[in-house]
Amino acid sequence: MTLDVALVPDVGDEALAAEWDAVLARDPAATLFQAPRWIRTWDAVLGGQRRLRTRTFRRDGALVGVVAESVEAVRLPDRVREVVRLAGGTEVTDYLGPVAGPGDRTEVAAAWVAALAADRDWDEVVLGGLATDAGWSALLADAAVAAGLRVVDAGVDGVCPVIDLAGGYEGYLGRLPGRLRQEGARKARKLARDVGPHEVVRLDGSDLAGGVDAFLDLAARSEDEKAGFFRRPEMRRWFHALATEYGPDGTFRLHRLDAGGLPAAMMVSLVDRARGVWGLYNSAFDPDLAALGPGAVLVNGLIEAAAAEGFATFDLLRGDEAYKYRLGAVDRVLNTLTLVRP
Numbered sequence: 001m002t003l004d005v006a007l008v009p010d011v012g013d014e015a016l017a018a019e020w021d022a023v024l025a026r027d028p029a030a031t032l033f034q035a036p037r038w039i040r041t042w043d044a045v046l047g048g049q050r051r052l053r054t055r056t057f058r059r060d061g062a063l064v065g066v067v068a069e070s071v072e073a074v075r076l077p078d079r080v081r082e083v084v085r086l087a088g089g090t091e092v093t094d095y096l097g098p099v100a101g102p103g104d105r106t107e108v109a110a111a112w113v114a115a116l117a118a119d120r121d122w123d124e125v126v127l128g129g130l131a132t133d134a135g136w137s138a139l140l141a142d143a144a145v146a147a148g149l150r151v152v153d154a155g156v157d158g159v160c161p162v163i164d165l166a167g168g169y170e171g172y173l174g175r176l177p178g179r180l181r182q183e184g185a186r187k188a189r190k191l192a193r194d195v196g197p198h199e200v201v202r203l204d205g206s207d208l209a210g211g212v213d214a215f216l217d218l219a220a221r222s223e224d225e226k227a228g229f230f231r232r233p234e235m236r237r238w239f240h241a242l243a244t245e246y247g248p249d250g251t252f253r254l255h256r257l258d259a260g261g262l263p264a265a266m267m268v269s270l271v272d273r274a275r276g277v278w279g280l281y282n283s284a285f286d287p288d289l290a291a292l293g294p295g296a297v298l299v300n301g302l303i304e305a306a307a308a309e310g311f312a313t314f315d316l317l318r319g320d321e322a323y324k325y326r327l328g329a330v331d332r333v334l335n336t337l338t339l340v341r342p
Contacts, residue, residue, distance in 0.1 A: 003065070003111040004058045010043065011036040011054050011068060019063040025274070026101040029134035032272045032279075033093045037245065039068045042088050045241045046234060049073065052087055055115065057100070057108050065100035065108030071122065081123040084116070088129075092238060094160055094279070094318040095334070096129030097136045109139035110146065116339070117147040125149075125339040128157045137335035149339045157336035161329030163314040169307035176328045183326060184300040187293040194292055196260025200301040203254045204247065211254045212243050215266040219284035230284075239268070246270065257298040262286075264294035267302060276312035278302070296323060303327070 011017065017036040024030045032038055036054075043052045050070040057065035068087035073080050086096040100108040116125060130137045141151050165172055173181050191198055203211035216239060219230035229235060246252035250271065257265040265285035271278045280302065285295040306314050316324045318334070 003107055004061075005111050005115045006056045006058070007115075008054050008056065010052050011040050012056075016054070016056070016063075020066050020099070023063055023066055023099050023101065027099050028102065029097075029131060030099050031095045031275070031277070032251065032270060033088060033095045034068075034097060034099050036068075038093070039087045041241055041245050042093065043070075045238050046089070046092065050085075055112060057104075057111055059104075064104040065098055065111075067098040067108075067112055082121055084122045084125045086127055086129065090128050090157070090318070093129065094281075095131055096127070097131065097134055105135060106139055109136065110143045113140060113143035113147045113149065113339075117149055117341075123340070126336070127338070128334070128336040130157070130335045130337065131160075132333040132335050137337050140337055140339075144337075144339050148342060150342050151337065152340050153336065153338035155336060157334040158318050159320050159331040159333055160318050161316045161320065161324040162332050163303065163316070163327060163329050165303075165307045165312055165314055169304045172303065172307060172328070180326055180328060184296065188297050188300070191259055191264070191289075191292045191294060191297055195262075195264065195289065198257055198259040198264065198294075198297065200298060200305070201256045201258055203256060204250075208243050208247050208254060209240065211256070211266075212239050214256075214263065215239070215254060215268060215282075215284055218263065218266055218286065219282070221287055222284065242268075242270075255298065255302060257294050257301070259289070259294060259297075264289050264292075265298040267295075267298055269302065271306075271311070273311075276310070277315050278306035278309075278311045278313070279315040279317050281317060296326075299323075299327065 020036050024035055050072045053069050055067045055069060056063060070085050070087040072083045072085065074083050088096055098108055098112060141154055144151050163172065216230055216236055220227055242252050253269040253271060255267050256263050267283045268281045269278060270281045280299065283295055303314050316329050
């Protein structure tokens with residue numbers, strides 16, 4: 001049976017949001033980044049001039065798939081190009097993609113691409129952040145060919161290294177090579193010896209807003225390209241918006257490593273308890289203590305905390321920084337796909 005496809009402004013109303021969340025729960029590859037709550041927050045803070053719209057897919061009236069799209073006008077010297085992307089953007093959203101149950105993905109992919117092919121309001125469709133194991137990139141590429149569109153770019157968009165926490169913290173440590181297993185303990189001892197006793201502190205409640213400011217200030221002191229990212233005024237608004245939206249229910253978590261009585265590192269996590277995934281969203285550490293590895297000590301503490309709470313996966317999210325692999329992480333590959341008209 002052909003799916004009924006509709007286009008609604010923004011992310012629709014609360015009734016659609018409830019249906020959307022139900023589809024998310026049936027999609028084993030979906031993440032909190034694809035929920036209407038996340039996309040609504042992103043649009044309010046960072047959407048800018050991009051137009052947010054949501055495409056719904058129904059069978060006999062029941063919602064079986066959802067795609068949140070953003071349409072951006074890209075100004076070139078001689079004209080304006082209309083570019084369709086998945087809402088959220090890879091700058092702050094680690095996973096993107098349609099949402100549908102496993103049995104509905106092929107139909108949703110075909111219906112979405114057919115609807116795009118019928119639209120005349122775009123010049124290019126750029127789809128990044130598609131997890132390979134979700135299967136969307138292959139389905140959409142096949143659907144594009146069937147719909148008469150051309151795939152001009154299909155490749156790897158990045159990686160999200162993940163850690164398997166099966167068997168708890170001891171199970172995790174047991175799977176690490178001996179050298180890596182000892183490295184975490186060695187860094188903790190060195191930090192304690194050179195700076196002083198250390199502890200992991202979770203900031204929440206009335207401490208959360210001030211903690212977010214402290215995190216951003218610490219991140220802005222970094223010596224790499226991340227410093228400029230965190231100095232941007234909209235990033236300060238973004239992290240405060242996340243804390244306001246997700247702090248009360250414990251999805252947004254902020255931890256600080258105090259060493260010798262002073263803040264040595266801070267980390268923002270986004271935890272998805274329903275899916276058993278603890279995501280490490282962003283981190284910062286005192287650059288004066290870089291040689292002592294306070295960030296490594298803190299992330300080890302969070303891995304242990306996640307395992308103790310029963311999380312099955314510790315997701316280090318987008319980026320292939322070397323420290324992630326020293327923790328035993330394995331890449332979850334992200335794909336990108338660009339479609340144009342023939």
